[in-house]
Amino acid sequence: xxxxxxxxxxxxxVDPEMPLLWVIRDVLGLxxxxxxxxxxxxxxxxxxLDGKAVRSCVTxxxxxxxxxxxxxxxxxxxxxxxxxxxxxxxxxxxxGYCQAGQxxxxxxxxxxxxxxxxxxxxxxxxxxxxxxxxxxRIRAAVKKAAGVPDDGGGT
Amino acid sequence: xxGPVKLTRRAxxxxxxxxxxxxxxxxxxxxxxxxxxxxxxxxxxxxxxxxTILCHRSEMGQGIRSSLPVLIADELGADMKRVVVxxxxxxxxxxxxxTDGSSSFRKQYDADRxxxxxxxMMLIAAAAKQWKxxxxxxxxxxxxxxxxxxxxxxxxxxxVAAASRLxxxxxxxxxxxxVSELERVADRNLPVLDGAAIVTGTAQFGADVTLPGxxxxxxxxxxxxxxxxxxYDAARARAVPGVTQIVEMPVPKPPWLFQPWGxxxxxxxxxxxxxxxxxxxxxxxxxxxxxxFNSAAFREELLASVRAPGTVHxxxxxxxxxxxxxxxxxxxEYVVPHLSHLQMEPLVAxxxxxxxxxxxWAPTQNPQANRADVAKLLGIPEDRVTxxxxxxxxxxxxxxxxxxxxxxAFLAKQTGRPVRVQWTREDDVRHGxxxxxxxxxxxxxxxxxxxxxxxxxxxxxxxxGGTFDGKKDTPSVxxxxxxxxxxxxxxxxxxxxxxxxxxxxxxxxxxxxYNIFHAFAxxxxxxxxxxxxxxxxxxxxxxxxxxxxxxxxxxxxxAKLPNYGESLDKHPVDAGRLRRVIxxxxxxxxxxxxxxxxxxxxxxxSFVAYTAVVISVVPDPVRVFRIDDAWITIDAGTVVNQExxxxxxxxxxxxxxxxxxxxxxxxxxxxxDQSNYRDARVARMRDVPRRIHTDIIASTAPPSGVGEPPTxxxxxxxxxxxxxxxxxxxxxxPLARALAI
Numbered sequence: 001x002x003x004x005x006x007x008x009x010x011x012x013x014v015d016p017e018m019p020l021l022w023v024i025r026d027v028l029g030l031x032x033x034x035x036x037x038x039x040x041x042x043x044x045x046x047x048x049l050d051g052k053a054v055r056s057c058v059t060x061x062x063x064x065x066x067x068x069x070x071x072x073x074x075x076x077x078x079x080x081x082x083x084x085x086x087x088x089x090x091x092x093x094x095x096g097y098c099q100a101g102q103x104x105x106x107x108x109x110x111x112x113x114x115x116x117x118x119x120x121x122x123x124x125x126x127x128x129x130x131x132x133x134x135x136x137r138i139r140a141a142v143k144k145a146a147g148v149p150d151d152g153g154g155t
Numbered sequence: 156x157x158g159p160v161k162l163t164r165r166a167x168x169x170x171x172x173x174x175x176x177x178x179x180x181x182x183x184x185x186x187x188x189x190x191x192x193x194x195x196x197x198x199x200x201x202x203x204x205x206x207t208i209l210c211h212r213s214e215m216g217q218g219i220r221s222s223l224p225v226l227i228a229d230e231l232g233a234d235m236k237r238v239v240v241x242x243x244x245x246x247x248x249x250x251x252x253x254t255d256g257s258s259s260f261r262k263q264y265d266a267d268r269x270x271x272x273x274x275x276m277m278l279i280a281a282a283a284k285q286w287k288x289x290x291x292x293x294x295x296x297x298x299x300x301x302x303x304x305x306x307x308x309x310x311x312x313x314x315v316a317a318a319s320r321l322x323x324x325x326x327x328x329x330x331x332x333x334v335s336e337l338e339r340v341a342d343r344n345l346p347v348l349d350g351a352a353i354v355t356g357t358a359q360f361g362a363d364v365t366l367p368g369x370x371x372x373x374x375x376x377x378x379x380x381x382x383x384x385x386x387y388d389a390a391r392a393r394a395v396p397g398v399t400q401i402v403e404m405p406v407p408k409p410p411w412l413f414q415p416w417g418x419x420x421x422x423x424x425x426x427x428x429x430x431x432x433x434x435x436x437x438x439x440x441x442x443x444x445x446x447x448f449n450s451a452a453f454r455e456e457l458l459a460s461v462r463a464p465g466t467v468h469x470x471x472x473x474x475x476x477x478x479x480x481x482x483x484x485x486x487x488e489y490v491v492p493h494l495s496h497l498q499m500e501p502l503v504a505x506x507x508x509x510x511x512x513x514x515x516w517a518p519t520q521n522p523q524a525n526r527a528d529v530a531k532l533l534g535i536p537e538d539r540v541t542x543x544x545x546x547x548x549x550x551x552x553x554x555x556x557x558x559x560x561x562x563x564a565f566l567a568k569q570t571g572r573p574v575r576v577q578w579t580r581e582d583d584v585r586h587g588x589x590x591x592x593x594x595x596x597x598x599x600x601x602x603x604x605x606x607x608x609x610x611x612x613x614x615x616x617x618x619x620g621g622t623f624d625g626k627k628d629t630p631s632v633x634x635x636x637x638x639x640x641x642x643x644x645x646x647x648x649x650x651x652x653x654x655x656x657x658x659x660x661x662x663x664x665x666x667x668x669y670n671i672f673h674a675f676a677x678x679x680x681x682x683x684x685x686x687x688x689x690x691x692x693x694x695x696x697x698x699x700x701x702x703x704x705x706x707x708x709x710x711x712x713x714a715k716l717p718n719y720g721e722s723l724d725k726h727p728v729d730a731g732r733l734r735r736v737i738x739x740x741x742x743x744x745x746x747x748x749x750x751x752x753x754x755x756x757x758x759x760x761s762f763v764a765y766t767a768v769v770i771s772v773v774p775d776p777v778r779v780f781r782i783d784d785a786w787i788t789i790d791a792g793t794v795v796n797q798e799x800x801x802x803x804x805x806x807x808x809x810x811x812x813x814x815x816x817x818x819x820x821x822x823x824x825x826x827x828d829q830s831n832y833r834d835a836r837v838a839r840m841r842d843v844p845r846r847i848h849t850d851i852i853a854s855t856a857p858p859s860g861v862g863e864p865p866t867x868x869x870x871x872x873x874x875x876x877x878x879x880x881x882x883x884x885x886x887x888x889p890l891a892r893a894l895a896i
Contacts, residue, residue, distance in 0.1 A: 015396065018427045026371070026425040031363035032356015034548070035426075036499050037580040041832040044499055072356035084354040091346070091798055094806055095216030096353035097360060097499040097548025118845075125840050129832060131499045131549050132216045133809025134802075135840045136847050 001065040005030070006074025016062035020054075021045045023061045024071060032072040032100050036129070043128030046101040046108075047071050053108035055127075072100035075107060082145035083107055090141045094132035102128050106142045115148050192319040194277050195270040196248050198227060204298060204312030206231070206238045211249035212259045213520050214242075214349070215498075215550035216806070217862045218799030219259050221348040223267055226260075226795050229337045230271030232295025233311075240348060245522025245542035254520040255555045255664060256719060257762040257860025260795055264858045265331075272329050281318035282309045294336075334793075334855065343797045349546065360548045361503040361518035366573040369505065370399060372566050373429035373577055375436055376416040376586050379825025380660050381409065381443035383417055391435040392421050397428025401436075402569050404562070410625030411661050413528060413557040415565060416586055422570055426577055442825055448659035450592075450821035450828075454490060457594035457656055460615040461488065465654030468632040469612075469640045471712035472648030474600075477609030481600035485687045487680055488596045490887040491672035492819035493589035493617075494665055495829070497837050500548020502578040506563035509571075512539045513564055518547035520555040528557040529564040551810075552664035556588050584835045585827040588663025589820060591616040592656065593672040597680040600648070605688040607699055610646040612639055612677075615654035616669055617662050628657035630669075633717050638673030638867065640713045641760055643730035645701025649712055660822065666807075667863040670761040671814055671870065672888075678757030678871025679886060682878065692756050692875065693741050703731030719762050725857055726763035732790050733760055735852065736767035740788040743848055744769035753780075755876030757868040762860025764791040768808060768872040770844070772880050778841070779894050780880055782812070782873070785844035787865060792856035804849040804865045811869025813838035819889045836891070 001012050005028060012027055019038075024030050024047065033056060036044030040055035047056045048070040049063070075081050079088075083103050086092075093099045102125065109116055109124040116124070121142050130138065143150040192200040199207045208224040224240045243249050250266060251258075260267075275295050282300035283290040286307060294301050299308045339345065352358035377383055389401045400422040407414035421432035478484060504517040506529075513533055519525050522542040530537040547554055563576040578586075593616045600609035618634055620627035630653035632640065639651045665671070685695035705727035708716060718726060737758045741747075744754060746769065758767035771784040787804045794800050817836035821828045829835040874885050877894075885893050 015427070018425075022425060022427040025362075026427070029365065030356070031359075031365075034360070034499070035362065035501065035577075037832050038430075039580070039831050039833070042499065042580075072354075075355075079351055079355040087354045088347070088350040091344075091350065091802065093216075093347060093350060093353045094218070094802055095214075095499070095547060095549045096349060096358055099353050100356050103354060122840050129499065129837055129839065131497055131551075131810070131813075131837055133806035133813070133838065133843065135809065135838075135843045136805060136845075137802075139840065 001061060003064045004068040006070060012061065014061060017060045019057050020047070020059040020061050020064050020069065021056035024056060030071050030073050034097055034100060036098065042098070043105055044098050044101040046104040046128065048104060048108060051108070051111060053105050072104060075103065081107065083110070083141065086141040086144040090137050090144060092134055092137040092141045094134055098128065098130045102130065102138055109142070110146055115146055116142065190319070192274060192277060192315050194273040194323045197267070197270045198231070198274045200274060200311060200315050202312065202315050204237055204310060204315065206233050207241055208238055209241050209243040209249065211243040211252050213254040213544050213547055213550065215254065215520065215547035215554070217803060218347065218796055219254070221345060221799055222796035223259065225339045225345060226267050227271040229339045230268045230332055231275045232297070234298040235339070237298050242544050245526045245544065247523060252521065252523050253555065254550070255552065257863040260858040261763065261860050262720070264793065264795070268331050269326070269329050272331050273324055276324050276329065277318040277321050278311055278314050280321050281314040285309070285314070285317070340795055345796050345798050359545050360500055361505070361516065361545045362575065362577060364505045364516040364545060366505065366507055369573040369575055370422045370424065370570060371426045371429045371575050371577055372420045372422045373426070373433045373579065374404060374418050374420045374562060374582070375433050375438055376418040376582065377440055377443070378585065379442040379445045379448070380411065381445050382440050382825070383443065384419060385439040385441045387419055387436045387438040391437060392432040395428060395432040395435055397424040398432040399423055400570055402566060404565065411622055413561060415558055415562045420566055422566065422574065429577070430579065445659045445825035448822055448825045450492065453592065453659070454594070457592065457615045458488060458490070460654040460656060461594050461596040461613040463654070465613055465615070465652035466629060467650060467652050468635045469649060469651035469712045474609045474611050474648045474650040477648040478598070478600045478611070481608065482603040483601040483687070484598060485601065485684055486596070486598045487683055487886060488594065489672070489676040489679060491593045491675060492821060492888065493592045493660065494671070494814060494818045495584055495587045495589055495820045495835055496551045496553035496665055497584070497835060498549025498551050498553055501580055501583045502553070502559040503575065504560045504563035505573065505575045506567035507573040508533060508564060508567040511535060513567070514541045514543070515560055515564065516543045516545055517560050518545050518554055519560060520547065520550045521557070525557050525560045528561055532561050532564055533568055551666040553588065556663055580832070581830045584820065584830050587820070588622065588661045590665035590671060591619065591662050591669060595672065595676040597676055599684055601688065605690065607646045607684065609648035610644050612651040613654050614639055614673065615656040616672070617656045617658035619662050619664065621658040622662050629653055629655045632713065632715060634669060636717050637669035637761065638677060638759060640711060640716055641718070641728050642677060643700045643706055643728055643733055645699060659825065666810060667761055667866040670759060670863070670867040674757065674759040674867030675815065675870040675874070675888065678759065678868055679874050682755070682871070682875040683884065693737065693746055696737050696756065696758060697734055700730050700733055703734055705729050719860070721763050726859065728760070732765045733758055736765045736788045736790050739850060739852065740767040740769050740786050743788070743850060744771070744786040753876050753880035755872045755874065755879060757871035757875060759867040761864045761867050764789060764859035764861065764864040766864045766868055768868040770869070770872040770876045772876040774880065778896050780877060781841070782844040784846045784848065786848040786850070788850040788852065789861070789864060790852040790854060791859040791861050791864065792854050793858045794851055794861070795858070797851060800851055800861050801849045803861050805847045807863070807865025808847060808869050809838055809843050811866040812843065812873055814866070815870035815873050815888055816842060816891050817889050
């Protein structure tokens with residue numbers, strides 16, 4: 001199978017049912033994408049498949065054959081994506097484990113909805129868990145990256 | 156598990172090139188290993204001035220890597236741009252590394268400062284000698300030694316070599332800077348050290364470590380604690396492509412401690428193959444002694460336990476006489492089930508056992524305990540075990556236990572290859588060291604003016620000690636310190652009892668531990684008292700606590716109070732500080748003008764810190780309610796990194812809300828019913844406050860805990876707010892069950 005991963009074409013010879021997550025981590029050695037639940041319940045493994053957010057833990061690698069996959073390592077060449085900058089600036093991460101998935105989910109949202117409302121952010125990010133409880137800063141960072149004013153809450 | 160380790164040739168060769176794949180940690184010499192100034196195990200200044208500071212506590216989101224090195228550098232006068240932070244391996248020479256009990260700064264604030272001060276004094280001594288001036292006239296700042304009267308400067312690099320030839324000052328001669336000179340500690344917006352690495356996916360967590368020739372193991376563990384394998388199909392599992400070995404894990408014997416759980420390990424070339432192999436094992440289990448354990452029946456057992464007298468651990472005045480003459484009594488029972496940590500990173504550990512040595516990489520809270528445990532398991536001396544600490548994808552106490560590390564060490568030895576033991580989410584939920592299950596009964600006697608004349612508290616909690624000795628089934632006076640015996644009460648008659656609660660699973664520390672349910676019950680009960688008396692809940696809190704004062708053991712009516720390992724002189728039980736956080740948080744929340752709003756208040760002392768929370772809920776057509784605002788005030792004494800403390804207030808509050816709303820795992824026939832985030836729920840974005848208002852009381856008192864204290868009061872504050880909104884009193888966690896959400 002051929003996967004264009006972060007702009008680079010790679011050939012992988014694995015069980016076509018192997019979840020994309022494990023191909024990314026164990027075979028391609030890109031460890032920024034995290035395993036959290038294996039059942040699309042937490043969002044830690046979120047990557048982009050042809051620009052759309054998918055849960056790589058339940059996406060068989062065959063679905064990526066001939067397609068483009070972007071992981072957190074490929075979101076920007078140097079960590080300069082507005083979301084990455086906002087995340088650092090607002091000191092959003094605590095343990096940091098879920099944050100790659102959070103950022104990839106947010107990036108997919110902003111790609112189609114550049115100025116999201118709070119409700120749109122909540123809806124798009126509802127499947128991304130953060131056990132450290134950084135949700136309010138995640139919402140604020142998405143708004144900051146989008147250039148949407150943040151009153152520290154809203155309704 | 157004793158005797159010399161037999162080495163295979165393959166294992167030996169596998170150890171060559173060790174660590175090549177682990178390039179994320181800075182490649183610098185460890186403190187003390189190279190030339191330069193090494194005045195302390197945590198600090199090394201190279202000849203070019205590059206300063207390496209070891210972070211000897213584990214980073215699990217609390218921000219210690221962004222704080223501890225800053226404190227040492229501040230004391231030293233270093234420029235953070237010239238500082239390299241390196242994570243310390245597990246070694247007793249670094250002092251206590253058990254990152255637990257909200258203790259990093261509470262216990263080591265002075266010691267960490269002294270590490271920086273020793274280096275500063277040696278640099279100054281060298282410069283002063285060169286300048287021929289008294290050292291007392293010099294200081295350090297921005298990686299320079301400065302002669303204050305003449306403003307002459309010398310770069311650290313210019314004096315390191317000379318300083319390294321000087322004697323390290325005796326502990327008694329080390330002088331700390333005035334706190335007013337700690338500039339970065341005064342900074343309200345310090346950066347997150349690993350922030351850039353986290354947002355680019357380069358930060359190294361446990362499973363991100365790769366070793367040459369490494370295999371991956373997934374283990375099928377007995378569903379009930381104490382169970383074991385009756386039979387299984389090794390051939391089917393071995394037939395899965397990529398599976399290399401099937402290994403029977405040793406059967407643990409009580410007491411459980413941190414022994415591996417037993418079961419069957421499937422070792423494979425990648426994670427997916429190991430998971431598929433495990434699914435093919437078709438194990439029949441012998442469930443053992445806990446197979447009759449059921450949570451529903453146990454709930455009734457705990458309630459029965461608190462309806463009968465227990466062991467009295469706190470006794471003031473005459474409670475029975477006060478109840479006999481009470482004008483009114485208020486009584487309530489509260490239930491909180493076992494809680495699962497549910498940290499985002501499932502347990503994982505990597506081990507290489509070769510050449511009579513073991514090397515481990517793990518997201519661990521307690522690397523020294525891992526080192527001792529692995530040495531014992533493999534039958535080798537501790538100095539042949541190296542424990543490398545990665546970042547932790549959340550810990551919350553789960554990663555204080557060595558079980559997962561021991562599994563990796565065992566399998567690396569058995570297979571002769573480096574092994575990563577990967578827990579799945581299901582493993583993590585089902586094989587936890589859960590927070591204690593609990594029931595409580597609270598009673599108060601009121602006189603005809605509504606004054607509380609007696610307070611009677613019974614708690615039945617499955618004590619953690621039972622995990623260690625296999626016998627303990629009743630909480631001790633030490634266990635009751637967490638919110639029962641250290642509670643400041645104005646009532647002249649007080650009794651608190653610990654009631655029997657035998658455990659049938661593994662129980663362990665969980666962020667803020669027993670404080671979770673004690674704060675939930677006490678915080679809810681004070682609100683119930685307010686409504687029973689027809690008084691304002693805030694005023695009732697202050698009445699129940701009584702006037703500002705510190706309480707002695709005699710005042711509290713207890714024989715002893717562990718006080719989280721702190722003396723009562725340094726960290727007294729201070730009713731004034733508890734009152735103050737209540738006053739501050741209610742002022743912020745506009746409590747006095749709350750008409751038309753549904754607010755809930757609660758406060759709690761834990762880890763010798765004082766925290767108060769107000770939560771505001773509003774109706775929601777679908778989900779009954781949502782939280783629009785929350786306010787939280789902490790008095791944690793001296794604070795090192797204000798920004799990360801604000802983050803802990805936010806995160807700890809959210810975890811408290813999550814515990815209250817969704818917390819709880821249950822067992823049927825000894826096996827945990829839940830398996831993943833579908834049924835072991837945690838707070839999502841929609842569940843958390845739209846706005847969190849955090850407040851740190853400025854203080855020069857000794858540092859208290861920070862990581863855990865924000866969590867306990869949140870549950871009662873939420874339940875009290877829901878009562879204000881709905882008129883319905885919720886006394887059992889998870890609240891979501893009664894709310895049907």
